[in-house]
Amino acid sequence: MLAFATLALLVTVALALVRAALGPTVFDRLQAANTVGTCAMLLLAVLGFLFGRPEFLDLALVYGLLNAIGVFAVLKFLRQDDLGEASKDAANLRERA
């Protein structure tokens, strides 16, 4: 059953990758990237059990955190053009839509 779960997760990753390639907006791609990240996290957890190496769960934890932070970082970059400075306004975001 672990092998089946691995396979199904890989199928989901493939579907999300197709969505990321098709787009059409940058938000669709971000949502697809988020789904790929979630599935990769689950995949790490399942593989840890499949290979009998539960240390993989630590990696899954870090991957889950990075996944969320990655989405926020891209959104912030879209909004403000760079990651360091605070608050140029939302007009910038509209411009690039």
Add this chain to the structure above:
Amino acid sequence: MARQFSFLLSLIAFWLLLSGMFTPFLIAAGIGSAIVIVLLSRRMDLADHEGHPVHLAWVAVLSYWPWLFKEIIKSAWDVTRRVLHPALPISPVLVEFRPTQTTDVGLVIHANSITLTPGTISVEVEPDRFLVHALTREAGAGLTGSEMDRRCTALEGN
């Protein structure tokens, strides 16, 4: 002060659970880093009523989670049927309504619960106005004055 102490204790517990190795050096390192984090968060004013909300009505929280899980399963099953249905029977709507929570934590819990439930996503969150995108008209109609709204207000306690 009590809030910072409970923050310290939860950080130490977090370290011990993650490391799973109980040598004196690692335990001491864990306690050391927990103290440093508490001092830093004190300096940054992070462990306040938002960052470490120990003041919630915990009895209400404990009954809220099972109820939320039940709602998630129900609506996830509904969305699943719609996704797999050949005709794709969706009727997306934008719904605007006024939540009854008064504190920031209550509003955040309500908005997060709405988003966590498949079929509804909170798009804009302001103290007196929620804008929610719902996958179906029925899901959108059930949002105003919902049981979730009532339960989230009960969580705020005092």
Add this chain to the structure above:
Amino acid sequence: MSTLVESISAISLLLGALFCCVGGIGLMRMPDFYTRMHAASITETLGVGLTLLGLLLLAGWTLVAVKLLMVGALVFFVSPTASHALARAAMTCRLKPVLADVGETTSKP
């Protein structure tokens, strides 16, 4: 007893994997960005939840189980926040959602 737990865990893993796939299929089938987010949230709730429950039953009462619960709590708290940020950014961008006609009768699956 242990066979019972193992079979529950197998069923849970199977269902979790299937719900993940449903999220992926929805991501392909839905007509616009906002509706795709609804499909993806199936993966993030039932898919993750049931898969982790299956692993939890395999792990038993160990530190591994605690870590699985932490992964679950992380997804549980962080993924709606990420979804909300994404939807809000799309709305600020004036990305128009496809909405149903007002006069249309209710949709039953």
